[in-house]
Amino acid sequence: MKLKKFFQVFVFAFLLLAAVSCCGSDTASLQPALKDAYKNDFLIGAALNDNVVNGNDPNAAEIVEKQFSAITAENVMKWQIIHPSPGDYNFAPADRFVEFGLKNKMFIVGHTLVWHHQTPLWIFKGEDGNDVDRETLLARMKDHIFTVMGRYKGKVNGWDVVNEALSDDGRLRRSKWLTIIGEDFIEKAFEFAHEADPDAELYYNDYSLENPGKCQGAVRIVKNLQAKSVRIDAVGCQGQAWRLDPGSPSRKDIQNFIDSFSALGVKCMFTEMCIDVLPEAFNNAGADIRANAQLRDELNPYVDGLPNKVQQQLAHRYAELFTIFRENSKKISRVTLWGVYDGTSWLNYWPVRGRTSYPLLFDRKYQPKPAFFTVMKTAQTKP
């Protein structure tokens, strides 16, 4: 009898241990995955750097394979990298990125075709060193779009055709694209893109579109494309470096962004989400924290880890935002985080270099943060 009791206790303890280890926090056992929790709402994406797909960061790759249904190229499809000098295309990293997405049956987003950053200056210059004329620049734009989109035709599902064409006041940014080609550079880019891959979704993408003034600028872009019967499928509000404060941005402004575009019959996307918990640092943009002790103390307060209070605020803020997204899930096609885990977020080096930032759902040890669990819980709550 005693032996039987001992055996029962032993079996019970074994089962308990098995259950606990099974529900541990290693990412492989997180159930359900984010992409499954949100499958009836929208795609859940992450921006990937090359290390995630080239084998150098297998833990990050594992998180992506498990948790995300969409991927965006963080850098490898930008003009500077994929087409660094005339006629010289560097496709290997972009090929790896696309292969990774195909292998895992993910929705693949190409980022980006026409932008003013990470864009080499040769594009705008002739042999004499002066700006080229409109026709030459249009021909270069067309060649680039046809070559890049053509290579990934039928593989990349959607493209950020034009990125950040607006200034903060909602008027068109005075980039070389605008000053050399004129205002129709946007519709030309979309026309070329549609010709290059008629099945690909085409997007306009920008930051601060939650600001009503800038949002109106994007509304004008979409209306103009539609008036000319040029294809546009969705508008991406980057959601870059949103803050813990519930007013930055406010629910009202996010809702205004969503409603403005759904009224035009195009989808909304949040394409580059990351929440900045560090002090605002735009006055020190470009500075390197490691070389300046005073800045280090002021602008980089959480070198040794995120205090629990801030961790909880971050979790709460993520839940708040995903609650708004879920309430609008019929109007939103995708929410993408700008990175996989805190260690490789670009907020560690922008707008100030050398900071320790905590903007994502997975920490530096690849573990899910409290924010991961509140986002997950939000998916299971009735909107």
Ligand code: XIL
């Ligand atoms: C950022 C990348 O994350 C960095 O690695 C790179 O050094 C600079 O660009 N808006 C965009 C993205 O559309 O392409 C930018 O990505 C972040 C801001």
